[in-house]
Amino acid sequence: MHSTLSQSNGLQPLVLDGSQGEGGGQILRTGLALSMVTGRPLRIERIRAGRAKPGLMRQHLACVQAAVQVSGGQAEGAELGSQSLQFTPGAVQAGDYTFRIAGAGSCLLVLQTVLPALMLADGASRVQLAGGTHNPMAPPFDFLQRAYAPLLARLGVGLELALERRGFYPAGGGLLHAQITPATKALAPFDLLERGAPLAAWGEALAPGLARSVAARELEELGRRLGWTQEAGQLRTPGVRQHEGPGNAVMATLEYAQVTEVFCQFGERGLSAETVARKLAEEVRAYERSTAATGPHLADQWMLPLALAVWRTGQEARYTASELTDHTRTNAAVISAGLPVRVTTEPRDDGAILVRVFPQ
Known part of the structure; x- marks a missing residue:
């Protein structure tokens, strides 16, 4: 990869406001990733200011510590509850x-x-x-x-x-x-504008440590709402591994020629199995009504790796999204601040949103 430089090499620090947009941990994670790949020191203030418990929590500290380890970097302010962080990357190994x-x-x-x-x-x-x-x-x-x-x-x-x-x-x-x-x-950026032909679709219920009836009720409701059946292999209960659970998640996987989407809903105390399955079915139906290649979460997650490919090659790439969340918009702003690329979004006539990533 490109030689990773330190602040002494004259690179301008990447300065981020952790309260911008949705104000969560993604700003920190994307900022750390961009700092490591560009060599720019990162300074972030007001970390997770948009959350009920602002500042670094254990999972965010784990991200900082992982970045330090991978890049041989240094971090100041890496403490529980800290709302400011200075990260200086070294050479990624x-x-x-x-x-x-x-x-x-x-x-x-x-x-x-x-x-x-x-x-x-x-x-x-x-x-x-x-x-x-x-x-x-x-x-x-x-x-x-x-x-x-x-x-x-x-x-x-x-x-x-x-x-x-x-x-x-x-x-x-x-x-x-x-x-x-x-x-x-070199990374090969590509356009992802359509899903392609449908290939397969199925749901699965994970409920280790819980009564078997929980998964059965979830799958029954999911099948009723989406027209999926056990006989067609569309309703599945994966095996439990040792020491798993307790926990509950219901997932739907939609496989197309150009993209696969995965949607997930989690069970929680006080929420009926039928309600969990209904929420998942609504998520699937919303995606199926759209013509976009990516759903709301994949549209968010795909943006950074694609931006890196655009940066490294100087070639524009595009994709379509069914929905842009606040999380996605915030991610776009952080990426545009940390890389010499621009991310723009515009609605299409068919209701999908076109996301363009191109070099500045």
């Missing part, structure tokens, strides 16, 4: 890493913090992650494996994910492994 989060904080968000740097490194990396794998505040493992990793492969980046044990809120305890193989040639 490919290698073997282990990152753990106590409790159910999402270890997948830690992976997404260091993935941009490792996918541009000079060799393959293996990362073991422990913590939450199915957390309501983060994309679940299945989303990264089925929806996100295949798009990275089209850029030229290998991301192989293996799940050893699921970790649900509030206990956590999940374990997964990631193999990251950088592109052998």
